[in-house]
Amino acid sequence: MKENLREQLRENLLSGSTWLRVFFMLVYGIVCYFAIIVAILVILFQFGVMLLSGKLNEHLLTLGQSLSLYIHQLFNYLTYISDEKPFPIGSWPVVNNSEDEYDTSPVVSFPKESEPPQKNE
Secondary structure, eight states, X not given: OHHHHHHHHHHHHHOHHHHHHHXXXXXXXXXXXXXXXXXXXXXXXXXXXXXXXXXOOHHHXXXXXXXXXXXXXXXXXXXXXXXXXXXXXXXXXXXXXXXXXXOOSOSSOOOOOSSOOOOOO
16 A cells, blocks of 8 residues: 555656646746736726726726736636646637626535534533
């Protein structure tokens, strides 16, 4: 049994695909950091446009949406939810400007608790 676990661990440590994934995760982690900074700048600029003109900038809406989808793709890759590599290896996310095409359903649903757990006295 111990020998089996050691062999599995050795195989995992020597696997080239594991180390390649770690390399991509480091690169995409850095890219994600900068993407979040750009998203914050878009947020601030859109807020400024709204204050000054009273309406939203359509180009910034599209940029903000595609950027948020891209950050979502990055997080999915970094947390092993997806094996698909985001941009620049994968494709940049496409934004649909039709509001009825947005899926607002949760990706993960949690069961509702009917009543709180009882404390043992």
